[in-house]
Amino acid sequence: MVTSRSGSIWTETGPPLPLSAMQNLSPRWLHAVRVYYLNNNHILQEYCYTSGKGWYPGEVGNLGVQAAQNTKIAAVKYGDSNRGVHFRVYCQPTLPAAASGSSIAAVAYLRKSLEIRIYSQTENGSIKENAVTNSSGWFVGEFSANAPRGASISAIGWSSSEDGGVELQVYWLNAQNTTVYSKNTGSWGSSQTVIGSLRAGLNFAAAEWDFGKRLRLYFQGPDERVQGLYNDGTDV
Structure with missing residues (x-):
């Protein structure tokens, strides 16, 4: 079981929306945030925050996805050898073999080349992994x-700063x-419990930084407020 404690609590407002968010973090300051969502016509949109500039619409909405x-x-x-930053956004119907309305989790990391892992459900309820590298389909x-x-x-993953190894973690209800x-x-291990006695159908998201030394799990509690669990060093 993950050793964790309840963290800060935020109040959820507004109707539920399909969305995803990412941030670029330095050790002390928040530099950038990207939020992806659908507009009323189900066109993929992007909203951005950059330090010193504030919030502004991104370019994804102009693509008409x-x-x-x-x-x-x-x-x-993910980054590259030239210190560039790249973004990939996944939604249906672009996913291979995913059931309609499936939850989607994505992980990207650099090893010998770019590695991407996508986790989603098939029609029979199985959670499957689809993968791609720079040199393969x-x-x-x-x-x-x-x-x-x-x-x-939800899924997280990182490359070790010490030995170049990779750790992946997949979470599900x-x-x-x-x-x-x-x-x-x-290799994949057996499933382990994080937290139980939750509301059926709740949504949650896992996050990590500092090469997996900081783990977070955000979820909707019984009162539909968003709560956080954190693990800052216990081996899981």
Whole structure:
């Protein structure tokens, strides 16, 4: 079980929307945020925050990407050898073999080349992994788990700053309304409990920084407020 404590609580306002957010963090300051969502015509939109500039509409909305009405959204960022920053946004119907309305989780990291992992549900409820590298097309990964249809899914991953290894963690809500996770440091392990006795159908998101030394799990509590669990050093 993940050793964690309740963190700060934020109040949720407004109707539920499919959205995804990313931030670029330095050790002390927030530099940039990207938020992705759908407008009333289900066209993918981007809203940006840059330090010193504030909030402004991004360029994605100008592309006219028509998403499925019930899509979820996942977004990842990654760097390159020239210190450039790149973004990828995933929604339906662009995903391979995902059930309609499936939760979507995405992870990007650099090893010998760019690695991307996408987690979503198939029609039979199985959570599957689809992967791509710089030198290959999409292929089905090794991860597989069963969950109720429409279960929330989140994923995090990072490359070790010490040995160059990679750790992946996938979180999902199981049939017992418990958030569980499985990790991969070479192969996928069995699922472990994070927190139980949750509301059926809740949404949550996992986050990490400092090469996995800082873990966060944000979720909707029984009163629909967003709560946070954090782990700042305990091995999971």
